[in-house]
Amino acid sequence: MLDAKPAYTPLSTNISFTSDGELYSDPTHYRSIVGALQYLTITRPDISYAVNQVSQFLHAPTRTHFQEVKRILRYIKGTLAFGISFTKPSDPSLIGFSDADWARCLETRRSTYGFSIFLGGNLVSWSAKKQPTVSRSSCQSEYRAMANTSAEIMWITHLLQELHALPLVRPTILCDNRSALFLTQNPISHKRIKHLELDYHFIRELVSSGKLHTRFIPSNLQVADIFTKSLPRPQFEFFRKQLRLGPPPS
DSSP states (O other), X not given: OTXXXXXXXXXXXXXXXXXXXXXXXXXXXXXXHHHHHHHHTTTOGGGHHHHHHHGGGSSSOBHHHHHHHHHHHHHHHHTTTOEEOOOOOSSOOEEEEEEEETTOOTTTOOOEEEEEEEETTEEEEEEEEEOSSOOSSHHHHHHHHHHHHHHHHHHHHHHHHHTTOOOSSOOEEEESOHHHHHXXXXXXXXXXXXXXXXXXXXXXXXXXXXXXXXXXXXXXXXXGGGGTSOOOHHHHHHHHHHTTEESOOO
């Protein structure tokens, strides 16, 4: 890989991962590389989605999976100096971006969800995971993603409260699904979300008590998109910049 050409994105655009195909000849080698990449996601949120995808086939990787692992390495080669930048905030507000890609997995039809949480404009928490259950609609997958984002925001809120640094403005979650947003603000439970009842009441109580605010954001500004799908280069670089991830200032 020393002479490999750097890649502009960690994954091929719109790639779909399946277990079909010729098995890779050295699965131990595959697991070793992916294991090392998992540690790298602690400081490199831009590869979180890619690493999450290739990690799902550790038991039986194919040659296609290994090609995508090599692409991640090529991307890292071209962005070795990249890191998250932190600045002193003028407005210490807490904002979370929540998103889900409904039925992303072609084999289990489970959705992939992701979130990014900013404190005063600085990225402090992020995640890219597959949901443990199948959602029957995009609204359900988005709402479950919002519940996970809400739980993370509440944990950060309690931590800031203990540090006597709690922002005066209530935290906000930004979501690009209007149906999911409607559920957070509608006091009447609907029969379509009976199986989401725990998540529904959890977010509803936070919103009604004034501890959380939910707001719509257009999909082209949804930063959490970078944690739920492989994106074309322009979109990927735009969202990466929004995460304040880049080369050190000269």
